[in-house]
Amino acid sequence: MDIVEAEVIIIGGGIAGLIAAEYLSMSKNVIVITKSEIEHSNSYLAQGGISAVIDLNDKWQEHYMDTLQAGQFHNDPEMTEFLVKEGNKVIDSLSSWGVPFDRNCKGQFLLGKEGGHLRNRIVHAGGDQTGKKIMETLIGRVSGKVRVETGQYAVDLLAANGNCYGVYCKDDDGRITLYKSTHTILAGGGYAGIFSATSNAYGSDGSAVCMAYRAGAELADLEFVQFHPTLLKSEKISGLITEAVRGEGGVLVDSNGSPIMEEVHPLKDLAPRDIVSRRIFEKIHYQRTSVFLDIKGISNFKKKFPGVTALCENAGISLDAGFIPVTPGAHFTMGGIKTDLFGRTSLGGLYAVGECANTGVHGANRLASNSLLEGAVFAKQTAQYILSVKHERIPPFSFSFMQESYSAGSSSNDALLEITDIQEIMDKYAGICREEEGLKKAEYKLQLENFNPALLEQPIAAIKRLNMQTMAWLTVTSCLKRKESRGSHYRKDFPFALKEWEQKKIIRSVLRDESFTTKEATAGILN
Numbered sequence: 001m002d003i004v005e006a007e008v009i010i011i012g013g014g015i016a017g018l019i020a021a022e023y024l025s026m027s028k029n030v031i032v033i034t035k036s037e038i039e040h041s042n043s044y045l046a047q048g049g050i051s052a053v054i055d056l057n058d059k060w061q062e063h064y065m066d067t068l069q070a071g072q073f074h075n076d077p078e079m080t081e082f083l084v085k086e087g088n089k090v091i092d093s094l095s096s097w098g099v100p101f102d103r104n105c106k107g108q109f110l111l112g113k114e115g116g117h118l119r120n121r122i123v124h125a126g127g128d129q130t131g132k133k134i135m136e137t138l139i140g141r142v143s144g145k146v147r148v149e150t151g152q153y154a155v156d157l158l159a160a161n162g163n164c165y166g167v168y169c170k171d172d173d174g175r176i177t178l179y180k181s182t183h184t185i186l187a188g189g190g191y192a193g194i195f196s197a198t199s200n201a202y203g204s205d206g207s208a209v210c211m212a213y214r215a216g217a218e219l220a221d222l223e224f225v226q227f228h229p230t231l232l233k234s235e236k237i238s239g240l241i242t243e244a245v246r247g248e249g250g251v252l253v254d255s256n257g258s259p260i261m262e263e264v265h266p267l268k269d270l271a272p273r274d275i276v277s278r279r280i281f282e283k284i285h286y287q288r289t290s291v292f293l294d295i296k297g298i299s300n301f302k303k304k305f306p307g308v309t310a311l312c313e314n315a316g317i318s319l320d321a322g323f324i325p326v327t328p329g330a331h332f333t334m335g336g337i338k339t340d341l342f343g344r345t346s347l348g349g350l351y352a353v354g355e356c357a358n359t360g361v362h363g364a365n366r367l368a369s370n371s372l373l374e375g376a377v378f379a380k381q382t383a384q385y386i387l388s389v390k391h392e393r394i395p396p397f398s399f400s401f402m403q404e405s406y407s408a409g410s411s412s413n414d415a416l417l418e419i420t421d422i423q424e425i426m427d428k429y430a431g432i433c434r435e436e437e438g439l440k441k442a443e444y445k446l447q448l449e450n451f452n453p454a455l456l457e458q459p460i461a462a463i464k465r466l467n468m469q470t471m472a473w474l475t476v477t478s479c480l481k482r483k484e485s486r487g488s489h490y491r492k493d494f495p496f497a498l499k500e501w502e503q504k505k506i507i508r509s510v511l512r513d514e515s516f517t518t519k520e521a522t523a524g525i526l527n
Contacts (some may be wrong), residue, residue, distance in 0.1 A: 001176045001177070002175070002176070002177045002178070003177070003178045003180060004031070004177060004178070004179050004180070005179075005181070006029045006030060006031040006147070006179065006180075006181050007028045007030070007181060007182055007183065007186065008030045008031070008181055008182070008183045008184075008186045008386060009031050009033065009166060009167060009183070009185070010030065010031070010033065010185045010187055011154045011186050011187060011188050012032075012034065012041075012186065012187030012354065013033075013038045013041055013187075014042060014043035014135075014187060014355075014375065015041075015043040015131070015134060015135065015138065015376060015379070016043075016187045016353040016354030016355075016375035016378070016379040016484070017032060017185070017354065017379070018032070018135070018138040018139065019138065019375065019376050019380060020187065020379040020383045021145075022138065022142055022145075023090070023380055023383035023387070024387065025145040025146050025378075027387060028387070030146040030147070030358060031146065031147045031148075031179060031181075032147070032149070033149045033152045033167070033169060033179065034147045034151075035150065035152070035153050035154075035155060036151060037150055038331055039135070039139070040200065041189070042131075042136040042189060042200050042355075043131050043134070043135055043205065043375070043386050044132055045130050045132070045201055045240075046132075046134075046371075046372060047128040047130065047131070047240060047242035047408065048114060048124075048128075048242050048243060048368060048369045048371075048372075049112060049123045049124035049128070049130045049244070049377070050090060050091060050094075050123050050130065050256060050372045050373050051063065051117065051121050051367070051368070051369040051370055051373055051478050052088050052090065052091045052121060053087055053088060053118065053405065054088055054109055054111060054123070055111055055119065058119045058121055059083045059526050060081075060085050060087075061197055062118060062119060063084040063087065063119075063121060064080060065120075066116055066117050067080055067083070067361070067363075067370060068363065069112065069272070070116040070272045070273075070363070070365050070366065070368075071334075071342045071361075071365055071487060072363055072486045072487040073363065074221075074224075074471060074486055074487060075360060075362065075363035076359070076361065079341065079359050079361050081339065083359075083370070083373065083374060083377055086373075086377045087121075088347055090377060091109070091123055091197070091314070093135060094464045096378070097137055098141075099125055099133055099134050100125055100126070100133055101123050101125045101133075102124050102126070102127065102513070108327070110123075110243050111123065112124055112247050112248070112269065114243040114247045114368035115246065115247075115267070115269075115271060115272060115276065115288050115320070115368045116267070116270070116271070116273070116367045116368055117270075117367070122247070122368070122369045124244065127305055127306055128308055129306070129307050143383055149179075149501060151171050151172060152169040152171055153169060153207075153460050153463065154168075154211060154483075155169060155170050155176075155211075155455055155463055156168050156215070156455055156456070157184065157211045157212070157214070157350065158178065158180065158213060159347060159350070161217035162216075162223075162348055163347060163350075164215065164348065164350035165178050165180055165181070165346045165349065166180040166184055167181075172460065174459070176276045181349075182385050183351065183389075184219065184349060184350050184351070184522040185351045185353060186208040186212060186345075186350070186351065186356050186357070186380060187208070187353050187354045187379070187389070188206055188207055189335065189356055190209075190332060190333035190355035190356060191205065191206030191333050191475070192204045192225065192227075192252065192330035192331055192332065193205050193224075193325035193330075193468070194206065194330075194423060194468050194471050194472045194475065195329070195330035195423055195427055195431065196420070196423040196426075196427050197330065197426060197427070198329050198331070199239070199329055199330070199331045200330070200331070205410070205464050205467045206468065206470070206471030206474075207227050207338070207463075209336055209337060209356055209471060209474075210466075210467040210471055210474075211348070212352065212356075215347060215350070216346075217345045219336065219338060219358070220334035220335060220358045220360075220373045220474050221334065221335035221358050221364075221521065222333075222478035223475065223478040223489045224333070224335050224362075224363075224364050224487060224488050224489055225332075225333050225334070225335075225488055225489075226332040226334060226365055226488045227328045227331060227488065227525045228273060228277070228328065228329055228330075228331030228332070229243075229273055229279075229280050229326070230245070230246075230252075230293055230324075230326040230384065231326060231329035231331075232311055232312065232315060232317070232325070232326065232510055234315040234316065234317060234325070234447060235315075235350065237247040239315075240329075240331070241293060241303070241311075241324060241326055242307075242434075243273075245295065245298070245306070245308065245324075246269045246270055246296045247270065249297045249298050250269065250293045250294060250295050250297075250298060251260050251269055251270050251293070251294045251297070252276070252291060252293060252326070253293075253294045253323075254287075254289045254292075255292075256289075257294070260279055260280070260291065261276065261279060262328055269275045272487075273331075273365060273366075273400055273488075273492065274364075274365045274487050274488045277328040277434055279379065279421055280327065280328050280492060281432045283434065288298050291326055292323040292325055293324040293326050293416040294322060294323055294337050295319070295323070295324060296322035297445045302319070312324060332362075332366050332371060334364065334365065334366055334487075334488065335358055335475075336352065336356045337352040337356055338356045339358065339359055339378070340379050341378075341381060342382055343357065343378055343385065343402070345416075351382050351386075352377070352380075353375065354375040355371065355375070357378065359374060359378055364486040364488055387489075392489040411498070415448060416448075416462060416465045416466055416469055418465070419465060422465075422468050425446060425472065426442070426446050426475070428442075429441055429442035429476070430472075430475060430476050434490060434491050434492065435492045436480065436491075439476055439479050441474065442472075443476045443477060446469055446476060447473060448473065478505070479491075484496070488510065
């Protein structure tokens with residue numbers, strides 16, 4: 001086993017991991033660890049933009065309320081307030097670093113509108129290639145300043161006595177490396193890959209969350225899985241149709257060309273994602289009709305959405321008729337490793353940022369284009385906290401004890417399900433619509449009570465299966481515990497938790513008084 005030491009280890013090379021690396025590289029020895037090439041992240045593929053209060057007619061209170069409404073008021077109010085107030089600072093920083101955000105002829109940001117937003121406040125780059133443009137800039141900035149280790153699958157955290165000391169990794173050739181550090185940052189993404197239909201192209205097996213779970217870190221809100229309404233539906237679901245298409249005037253219609261969102265929600269096609277996803281799900285599975293995105297009303301579509309255009313062309317779908325076939329798919333996971341304002345978890349020396357973290361800002365359902373914002377905001381917070389810590393050193397621990405713990409147990413992986421079986425169980429029992437009977441069946445099928453592997457001896461393929469089955473079981477058990485319908489967690493056997501009049505009461509209290517505090521505005525109603 002090789003041993004490598006650094007002051008900070010970052011597991012994951014998406015927007016959150018690289019922004020943390022950028023700030024930390026000023027004065028720390030940093031190593032970024034990725035499963036594959038640095039470009040292979042879901043951040044790189046993000047079509048949507050970053051939400052930020054930039055327009056002079058917009059207010060942070062309005063962005064705050066849109067976020068709470070989408071999250072069904074399950075959000076942490078103070079963390080959410082901090083998030084939306086930081087939006088314009090994020091855009092300014094990324095712009096100064098060289099991200100080419102879209103602007104008009106006067107140099108002003110072009111602000112788009114997406115589901116759940118009452119105002120145009122989405123900043124894009126390259127039309128629908130925001131993630132790609134941001135990641136190219138960040139990769140260029142950290143290159144040469146931090147060490148990047150690719151092709152390393154993070155297997156387990158080195159943890160004892162309530163502290164984290166680093167991470168064990170394994171490459172495709174089976175070589176094991178222990179990366180020891182004072183500060184370990186998990187930025188390994190979410191767990192939408194436990195479902196068969198997902199917009200996530202890379203990873204998303206929940207490995208970061210599972211490592212934290214096995215080490216004893218606190219997790220939260222795992223039942224909240226956001227299903228994006230519009231994945232491209234072809235012979236094989238092959239990509240995501242950004243919500244910005246509906247923001248530009250795209251309309252969801254059935255096989256007869258009739259709009260499907262007219263009587264469902266006041267925002268119609270731009271309603272929060274959980275509402276739109278359930279409507280499309282009902283149309284496809286209960287009414288047996290296909291659903292399409294009617295783009296005939298969008299001028300210069302191919303110029304505005306080059307990524308979507310290429311996606312359709314690669315799938316053999318012509319845009320000449322003006323219809324794109326769509327279906328919902330798992331997109332973003334609101335739950336994860338519980339963190340505070342500085343990314344700290346319940347384990348000393350362990351931090352989490354990005355989708356694997358549960359900061360509380362998304363509540364029960366993430367507002368469109370708040371994900372890149374969250375990754376950027378809290379990665380900076382975490383980095384600045386670590387930079388503020390003085391006279392640090394790795395506390396002593398019994399390394400021989402840790403080695404012994406990995407030589408124990410059986411190396412058999414016969415108890416593991418195949419990935420397709422895990423996904424089938426999740427699709428059937430824990431997808432867009434859930435109920436107790438099905439969830440209990442899933443819990444039984446996914447249990448791993450008698451599985452005690454010598455984890456580092458397992459091949460990477462088996463470790464991935466273990467992570468996915470563990471993550472699926474954790475999600476299902478969380479679904480069973482929440483006996484209400486809220487946001488993305490829809491229980492057919494339980495009603496919605498928050499009455500409409502309660503939501504309106506909060507909205508009025510916020511928008512009436514610009515000097516409100518989140519504690520006063522939400523007292524007694526949130527959570």
